[in-house]
Amino acid sequence: MRLKGKVIVVAGAGGIGNELARRYAGEGAAIVLGDIDGAAAKTVAAEITGSGGNAVGTALDGADDASVRAAVDLAVSRFGGLDGFHANFACFRDGENGEDVLGLPLEAYDDVMRVNARGFVLCTRRAVPAMLARGGGSMVYTGSGAVYLGETVRVAYAMSKAAVHALMRHVAHRFGPNGIRANVIAPGVITHRRFQEVVPPDVAEAFKAQTAIRRLGSPSDIAAMGALLMSEEGRYITGQVISVDGGATLRP
Numbered sequence: 179m180r181l182k183g184k185v186i187v188v189a190g191a192g193g194i195g196n197e198l199a200r201r202y203a204g205e206g207a208a209i210v211l212g213d214i215d216g217a218a219a220k221t222v223a224a225e226i227t228g229s230g231g232n233a234v235g236t237a238l239d240g241a242d243d244a245s246v247r248a249a250v251d252l253a254v255s256r257f258g259g260l261d262g263f264h265a266n267f268a269c270f271r272d273g274e275n276g277e278d279v280l281g282l283p284l285e286a287y288d289d290v291m292r293v294n295a296r297g298f299v300l301c302t303r304r305a306v307p308a309m310l311a312r313g314g315g316s317m318v319y320t321g322s323g324a325v326y327l328g329e330t331v332r333v334a335y336a337m338s339k340a341a342v343h344a345l346m347r348h349v350a351h352r353f354g355p356n357g358i359r360a361n362v363i364a365p366g367v368i369t370h371r372r373f374q375e376v377v378p379p380d381v382a383e384a385f386k387a388q389t390a391i392r393r394l395g396s397p398s399d400i401a402a403m404g405a406l407l408m409s410e411e412g413r414y415i416t417g418q419v420i421s422v423d424g425g426a427t428l429r430p
């Protein structure tokens with residue numbers, strides 16, 4: 179129950195986000211779970227509430243300022259304030275056709291940057307003031323090991339996630355004196371139902387072979403790190419990009 183009494187917005191449900199919400203609620207936090215698929219977020223929030231947790235689901239477009247503001251306002255009005263914000267949603271559009279930078283449609287580039295980079299800026303601009311009003315808090319951003327890998331596809335995705343490193347460091351330094359911590363979790367390959375729907379088994383096996391511990395990650399591996407960063411136990415961790423990837427990147 180390390181998060182008892184805390185209020186956390188999880189922006190972006192799905193494979194990892196649902197587990198973040200379950201874990202944070204399981205540790206005692208009150209949760210606003212938002213997703214562009216509002217019905218899916220509400221289903222998971224209801225499941226959390228049904229098993230004794232405290233959560234509300236809502237439609238959230240993380241790339242839309244009014245929508246992000248509404249999610250933060252919901253946390254404040256329903257639960258009394260904001261202590262943590264986990265920006266987790268992502269647009270993967272540039273990976274769909276396997277294009278390199280030469281063939282990448284610029285509309286796909288713009289879309290990925292608009293959602294993943296600009297959207298996380300919007301989340302920061304709405305979450306930080308609410309956390310300052312509370313005397314501090316924890317911003318956690320979901321990044322990606324794709325930043326380091328130099329993949330031959332989805333260059334916009336990797337660029338958008340690299341941009342979040344700079345945003346996070348800015349927030350950590352600028353608002354650290356005011357009690358705000360900021361960190362990026364960079365997952366390796368994390369398997370869940372949606373992932374299994376789009377990634378063939380032989381490709382998943384190849385990903386597994388790239389890890390030091392020879393297994394793919396699970397959403398609970400990411401949620402465990404998120405819970406630490408949201409909790410007082412993580413109070414001296416800020417300004418970091420933390421890889422949670424089974425050793426796939428083996429770099430500082």
Ligand SMILES: NC(=O)c1ccc[n+]([C@@H]2O[C@H](COP(=O)([O-])OP(=O)(O)OC[C@H]3O[C@@H](n4cnc5c(N)ncnc54)[C@H](O)[C@@H]3O)[C@@H](O)[C@H]2O)c1
Pocket residue numbers: 189190191192193194195212213214215238239240241266267268269293297320321322323324364365366367368369372373
């Ligand atoms: N699964 C992996 O292997 C992996 C690896 C590295 C990084 N990540 C990162 O983890 C995060 C979660 O990914 P996931 O694997 O759970 O994928 P997912 O597709 O299961 O979840 C992503 C969620 O984001 C939502 N979303 C998309 N656009 C949105 C918007 N504009 N506003 C609000 N919600 C929006 C989707 O509806 C979906 O529920 C992403 O940031 C992703 O880049 C995942």
